[in-house]
Amino acid sequence: MSLSTDIKEYALSLGYDRVGFTTADSFPVLQRELNDRSDMYDWVGSWLLRNADPTNVLPEARSVIALVYDYFRHSYPEEMTGKVGRYYLSWGTGGPPHPIHRARNVLLIEFLQNQGCRVGWGLPSRPSAARTGVTNYGKNCFAFIEGIGSFVSIVALVIDKELEYDTPTYDVNCPEECTLCIDSCPTGALYEPLRMNPHLCVAFNSYSTPGSNIGQGQEVLPLELREGMGTWIFGCDVCQQVCPRNQAKLKAELPPNVFLEHIADDFQLEKILNITDEHYRRMYDLLAMNYINDKRYFRRNAAVALGNQGSQEAVPILNEAMQDPDELIRGHAAWALGRIGGNRTKKALESSLSRETSEYVIGEIKTALAMS
Ligand code: SF4
Ligand code: SF4
Secondary structure, three states, rough: OHHHHHHHHHHHOOOOEEEEEOOOOOOOOHHHHHHHHOOHHHOOOOOOHHHHHHHOOOOOEEEEEEEEEEEOOOOOOOOOOOEEEEHHHHHOOOOOOOHHHHHHHHHHHHHHHHHHOEEEEEEOOHHHHOOOOOOOEEEOOOOOEOEEOEEEEEEEEEOOOOOOOOOOOOOOOOOOOOHHHHHHHOOOOOEOOOOOHHOOOHHHHHOOOOOOOOHHHHHHHHHHHHHHHEEEOOOHHHHHHHHHHHHHHHOOOOOOOOHHHHHHHHOOOOHHHHOOOOHHHHHHHOOOOOOOOOOHHHHHHHHHHHHOOOOOOHHHHHHHOOOOOOOOHHHHHHHHHHHHHHHHHHHHHHHHHHHOOHHHHHHHHHHHHHHH
């Protein structure tokens, strides 16, 4: 058997849904996009541009391997839906306690090394998967597998051996007239087919924070994006949820994920607003590619989400948050109270204003009072 066949069979036996091979040529379309829209992609620094040429990852690069995994195999608990992106279902690409998906990647890399291959990783995943022919694009910028949809994770590796290459699929396989994803994007981040501005994206703003490993996002959530963030505290699935190409999967009767059902209760917004270290550790350990590295940003996002949920029942807990030692939490709780509105929130805001000393929070309270 050839090396290509060996790799494909081993990868499929590990549970990957698709495996494809392509040359180690650079990705000129991505390079051009990153250069042309450098104002939108300033947060990736130079690493993505650098990795768009596989020889920068592995000087002896000859072939790229794309491995795609359908992570949407279980139903998603109601408590998490609309709050955390379904990418959560691919938890554990990081370390313990749930390293199953990471183990798949590690086993494959070990297999390649045992075949005498040098291996590099960190290549742009969606362009790699398209060029290996295992996915095609949607206008929402996601990679799709026909019959599975876009809830897939991709690993792209580069090796120093020639393989038998697959046929690329650069197509956008969407119905020509469909613009549901663009029309539904709550902040206008997805502004035309295959063009998204991360700085306006709910997902990006939910987890790109100062000190995060996905850009140095803003500490204070931009006012103009807060309503659009809805109840999302980590990620956003809107442009995938509305997509006709994902409906079969979204409507399918999938078995429950027993573990997620077990921890689903942790995802109540009130609990996240007052998240404990233990609760944070459980979320942090399990969120795939967790970009937030300080629990105050989950709290910040939960305050905004409670405001957008709009229930008067959240007023007491937000009012309590107005006494939090962290001004970031007080500021976003004030906005949430203003968003909920009503006499009770107005009184709570006025009372907070009388004792507040932070200029930042005073500004937030005044904005909130103008809203309520
Ligand atoms: S993830 Fe959400 S905010 Fe970002 S482009 Fe999609 S719909 Fe828009
Ligand atoms: S919503 Fe429509 S246009 Fe957008 S990715 Fe899905 S099929 Fe394509």
